[in-house]
Amino acid sequence: MNKHLISAGDLSREDAVLILDTAAELASVAGRPIKKLPTLRGRTVVNLFYEDSTRTRASFEAAAKRLSADVINFSAKGSSVAKGESLKDTALTLEAMGSDAIVVRHPASGAPRRLADWTSGRVINAGDGTHEHPTQALLDAFTIRQRLVGPDQRGKGLDGVRVTIVGDILHSRVARSNVLLLDTLGAEVTVVAPPTLMPWAIETWPCKASYDFDAELRKTDVAMMLRVQQERMSAAFFPTVREYRRRYGLDTGRMALLPEHAIVMHPGPMNRGVEIAAEVADSPRSTIVAQVANGVTVRMAVLYLMLGGAAEGAA
Amino acid sequence: MSEQWLIKGASITGGEAADIHINDGIIAAVGPGLTAVGATVLDAGGLVALPGLVDLHTHLREPGREDAETVETGTRAAALGGYTAVHAMANTEPVADTAGVVEQVWRLGQQAGYVDVRPVGAVTVGLAGKQLAELGAMADSAARVRVFSDDGFCVADPLLMRRALEYVKAFDGVIAQHAQEPRLTEGAQLNEGEVASRLGLAGWPAAAEEAIIARDCLLAAHVDAALHVCHVSTAGSVEIIRWAKSKGWRVTAEVTPHHLLLTDDLAADYDTVFKVNPPLRTQADVDALRAALADGTIDCVATDHAPHPVEAKEAEWAAAANGMTGLETALRVVQLAMVEGGLLDWAGVADRMSVRPAAIGRVPGHGQPIAPGAPANLTLYDAAAPAAAVDPRTHASKSRNNPFAGRALPGAVAAVFLRGTATVLDGKVTR
Numbered sequence: 001m002n003k004h005l006i007s008a009g010d011l012s013r014e015d016a017v018l019i020l021d022t023a024a025e026l027a028s029v030a031g032r033p034i035k036k037l038p039t040l041r042g043r044t045v046v047n048l049f050y051e052d053s054t055r056t057r058a059s060f061e062a063a064a065k066r067l068s069a070d071v072i073n074f075s076a077k078g079s080s081v082a083k084g085e086s087l088k089d090t091a092l093t094l095e096a097m098g099s100d101a102i103v104v105r106h107p108a109s110g111a112p113r114r115l116a117d118w119t120s121g122r123v124i125n126a127g128d129g130t131h132e133h134p135t136q137a138l139l140d141a142f143t144i145r146q147r148l149v150g151p152d153q154r155g156k157g158l159d160g161v162r163v164t165i166v167g168d169i170l171h172s173r174v175a176r177s178n179v180l181l182l183d184t185l186g187a188e189v190t191v192v193a194p195p196t197l198m199p200w201a202i203e204t205w206p207c208k209a210s211y212d213f214d215a216e217l218r219k220t221d222v223a224m225m226l227r228v229q230q231e232r233m234s235a236a237f238f239p240t241v242r243e244y245r246r247r248y249g250l251d252t253g254r255m256a257l258l259p260e261h262a263i264v265m266h267p268g269p270m271n272r273g274v275e276i277a278a279e280v281a282d283s284p285r286s287t288i289v290a291q292v293a294n295g296v297t298v299r300m301a302v303l304y305l306m307l308g309g310a311a312e313g314a315a
Numbered sequence: 316m317s318e319q320w321l322i323k324g325a326s327i328t329g330g331e332a333a334d335i336h337i338n339d340g341i342i343a344a345v346g347p348g349l350t351a352v353g354a355t356v357l358d359a360g361g362l363v364a365l366p367g368l369v370d371l372h373t374h375l376r377e378p379g380r381e382d383a384e385t386v387e388t389g390t391r392a393a394a395l396g397g398y399t400a401v402h403a404m405a406n407t408e409p410v411a412d413t414a415g416v417v418e419q420v421w422r423l424g425q426q427a428g429y430v431d432v433r434p435v436g437a438v439t440v441g442l443a444g445k446q447l448a449e450l451g452a453m454a455d456s457a458a459r460v461r462v463f464s465d466d467g468f469c470v471a472d473p474l475l476m477r478r479a480l481e482y483v484k485a486f487d488g489v490i491a492q493h494a495q496e497p498r499l500t501e502g503a504q505l506n507e508g509e510v511a512s513r514l515g516l517a518g519w520p521a522a523a524e525e526a527i528i529a530r531d532c533l534l535a536a537h538v539d540a541a542l543h544v545c546h547v548s549t550a551g552s553v554e555i556i557r558w559a560k561s562k563g564w565r566v567t568a569e570v571t572p573h574h575l576l577l578t579d580d581l582a583a584d585y586d587t588v589f590k591v592n593p594p595l596r597t598q599a600d601v602d603a604l605r606a607a608l609a610d611g612t613i614d615c616v617a618t619d620h621a622p623h624p625v626e627a628k629e630a631e632w633a634a635a636a637n638g639m640t641g642l643e644t645a646l647r648v649v650q651l652a653m654v655e656g657g658l659l660d661w662a663g664v665a666d667r668m669s670v671r672p673a674a675i676g677r678v679p680g681h682g683q684p685i686a687p688g689a690p691a692n693l694t695l696y697d698a699a700a701p702a703a704a705v706d707p708r709t710h711a712s713k714s715r716n717n718p719f720a721g722r723a724l725p726g727a728v729a730a731v732f733l734r735g736t737a738t739v740l741d742g743k744v745t746r
Contacts, residue, residue, distance in 0.1 A: 087631055087634075088630070106631065107633075108631035108632060109514055109515035109516050109585070109631075109632065110515075110633075111631040113584060113585045114585055128515070129516075129633070130515035130516075131515030132515065173515060176513075199512045200507050200508060200512045201508060202512070204509050204512075205512075205513075
């Protein structure tokens with residue numbers, strides 16, 4: 001595996017399958033009374049979060065602590081960053097304090113890549129601007145494999161699984177990472193959005209593109225719904241929330257058109273009643289809660305493989 | 316105190332080798348086998364003699380941003396790049412929108428003595444795009460401003476642009492537009508294309524430049540005024556300018572050295588040295604710009620030298636400043652992109668980097684043929700110098716944000732004369 005995990009494109013198929021297999025093994029830890037493995041004892045993981053994010057940070061924190069790592073939470077608000085400290089100085093400060101890994105979420109695309117220039121620790125991208133969110137894609141892939149690939153998943157990818165990602169693809173780091181990772185794992189990906197929310201040069205991405213949700217949902221195994229931000233309306237990406245919901249929202253009517261076995265996913269946080277109806281989010285097809293749980297185990301796998309390795313004491 | 320020089324054996328704009336006798340600030344004689352008693356002899360065998368280069372677009376940052384550059388350091392850099400005159404853009408702090416500020420910049424240039432500094436006046440007060448600045452006062456000032464630009468910002472209001480184009484006709488002025496439709500480029504970071512899409516950076520569509528250029532060409536035609544288009548960056552812009560010129564409209568255009576060589580895929584690692592406005596574009600755009608400079612649709616090369624202190628660039632892409640330095644590498648880049656590609660010969664370089672920019676800027680005494688009687692503004696260039704990697708740490712500019720760092724460029728400026736006084740000898744400044 002690469003030194004850093006900044007883009008889902010950094011992962012080969014072997015890397016990705018290894019992470020999923022490792023996560024499957026680590027999943028049992030969550031069920032134990034003592035939810036701990038000693039693998040990363042003495043290692044320091046810093047959560048450097050420039051954006052509000054309770055769920056992702058908590059997920060990484062839980063993952064690191066279950067592996068017995070020390071966790072330092074560095075949030076931008078109320079720190080020297082709020083006083084205007086540059087990304088570089090923050091990186092050098094963390095470096096001086098000795099961090100083995102920095103998990104970074106930042107509103108600017110490319111910030112983790114620059115951070116990697118200034119730190120000797122490993123950089124894990126927890127979401128940078130509209131660029132990527134590789135661990136989200138990993139937990140999504142893990143969830144799909146869990147639900148749709150038959151028993152005995154070890155060593156398997158997602159070959160032939162049809163995934164449809166619906167929403168504001170243009171601004172979505174989750175979509176970018178998912179398109180790359182799902183393609184690497186052999187899935188067939190289609191992105192659906194109104195033309196204004198479709199990325200430029202989408203024809204160069206390893207996926208199909210469609211403006212027609214109703215046509216695509218009948219032939220998909222996974223409907224992955226993305227959050228649509230209300231602010232996009234003022235920049236004229238779509239006329240009203242109502243029109244967006246009518247044309248691209250996964251309501252109960254559309255859910256009934258999905259193939260029998262198809263699952264519904266959402267990275268959260270959801271706008272219930274916009275891109276996804278409440279009944280759909282709460283239906284048995286929905287993997288939304290499982291995704292959150294899988295997030296912890298997948299992040300444990302990433303930290304384990306990047307920091308633990310064979311060199312450190314095994315579990 | 317004037318120097319007397321006898322330059323021996325220089326190839327005059329790439330043609331026959333000849334001697335050049337400089338005396339009292341003018342070219343006294345040009346021809347083979349000249350002699351001149353009391354003149355310092357300079358062996359220019361193997362060197363190309365060009366009229367002193369004229370830059371229509373430079374940011375000297377003074378007043379206000381002396382941490383990035385001063386008139387002294389910027390003009391020193393210009394001289395080392397082969398320039399004898401530069402136009403200093405108006406986006407200083409305070410903005411050069413009054414006679415007072417332009418005169419200050421002009422005097423600082425005189426004091427430094429490296430090149431003739433021609434201050435550019437802002438079109439609108441404070442570059443805010445709302446009210447015309449006192450263009451007449453700046454034209455009448457000691458700085459004799461003729462080029463007006465809100466560069467950094469677009470004069471987006473079509474009525475204001477029309478008025479500005481008309482108004483400066485009274486004193487033979489020209490409006491130089493930074494063509495960028497603001498509503499189409501809010502928050503834009505990189506050329507709207509495949510690379511920006513993959514990197515998650517907001518796109519800067521080519522149409523936002525082309526739409527303004529088309530509009531301005533029509534306005535200039537309608538009021539019969541002179542329009543100059545700054546830093547043309549797209550193939551579509553080239554076509555529009557070609558069309559406008561075919562109609563006989565008074566439109567001129569410039570291209571930067573970096574847009575002749577670099578493309579947006581260089582941003583793949585989010586290295587902010589490649590962040591510039593207008594952004595780097597695709598190879599198809601580079602090819603169209605080169606062809607346009609070759610056939611004269613684009614009149615000249617202008618550096619858009621934009622120095623920035625380290626902390627302004629050492630940040631995540633969205634927070635980094637736009638701009639690249641370029642004075643000291645311009646001629647070498649043009650040699651690589653145009654001369655070595657067979658698109659332009661040295662006479663063509665003289666035309667695009669001296670004659671035409673001097674004409675567009677209405678700069679007296681510069682851009683003239685190397686012939687007796689002309690002011691001795693001269694550049695001697697060693698085109699045969701072996702390609703060497705660019706190291707911005709050796710540059711005279713205060714700033715290091717040069718996109719060619721580490722890249723091998725051919726050629727070297729050997730000597731530069733400003734009205735007969737050597738500002739550069741042996742590739743180094745004389746003071």
